[in-house]
Amino acid sequence: MRIGCAAIALCGAVIVGDIAQAACRQALALGLDVSGSVDAREYRLQMDGLAAALDSPKVRQALLILPGTPVELLVYEWSGPEDPTVILPWTAVTSAPVLDAVIGALRATERRQATPGTALGLAMREGVAHLSEKSNCWKLTLDISGDGKSNLGPRPVDIKPEIEPTGITINALVIGADAPALGDLRQAEISGLSAYFQNNVIVGSDSFVETALGFEDYAEAMARKLERELETLILGQVDGLVSAHKTGHTHP
Structure with missing residues (x-):
């Protein structure tokens, strides 16, 4: 099925020719939790996990399938109110070498000092500020990774009304307890945390x-999330481009 989707996307790109040259198809900002609950091992699993997800075959295919309208990536870390830091500035993924350079940069990133608090609401606001720079992109997506609830700054639920009118989508990757000794309790813990992010953080229909x-599962979970986001966008884009071609309009 996904191979078929890729073929449809390529056909759509051929049909519309230079219609797809003017903009990026998606701006994707990824906010990574580096608060005090994330130790050095977990930090490395998170950073290398994101790199591995971007390097997985299905995600690579989705990122590179329409280089004329690329995905633009930005990665930042967050914890306390003063700590958001961009570790990968906006980068248009226009070719395999560019994607390889992004992956290499993430794998080479070293942990910096950060305060132990979890300012999740401010992390949401930080990502939206970066996405506001990308008005040329057809879709704006913020991904927040986190392993706990907010305990500093404005509550995420109070930030959501600011974001909802912007058209920005916020998705979340929730990281459960990493200790196998907890056994079945891990499922209950992550269910509660998922419900918190569902009700307080994510934005968009x-x-x-x-x-x-756990952080051991981060790479696979991130790959699943990226596949879902990027594949949905490709199919929607092709439908819009083909419709524009038929009606004579040049914008999706």
Whole structure:
């Protein structure tokens, strides 16, 4: 099925020719939790996990399938109110070498000092500020990864009304307890945390929460989330481009 989707996307790109040259198809900002609950090992699993997800075959295909209208990526870290830091500035993924450079940069990133608090509401606001720079992109998506509830700054539920009118989608990757000794309690813990992100964080009619049962599962969970986001956009884009071609309009 997904191979068929890729073929449809390529056909759509051929049909519309230079219609697809003017803009990026998606701006994707990824906010990574580096608060005090994330230790050095978990930090490395998160960073390398994102790199591995971007390097997975299905995600690579989705990112590179329409280089004339690329996805633009930005990655930032967040914890306390003063700590948001961009570790990958906006980068248009226009070719395999560019994607390889992004992956290499993430794998080479070293942990910096950060305060232990979890200012999730401010992390949402930070991502939206970055996405506001990308008005040329057809879809604006913020991905927040986190392993706990907000305990500093404005509550995420109070930030949501600011974001909802912007058209920005916020998805979440919730990371559950990493200790196997907890056994079945991990499922209960992550269910509660997922419900918190569902009710307080995500924004948009097509938004969703993905889960990772510990940082060991982060790479696979991130790959699943990216596949879902990017594949949906490709199919929607092709439909819009083909419709524009038929009606004579040049914008999706």
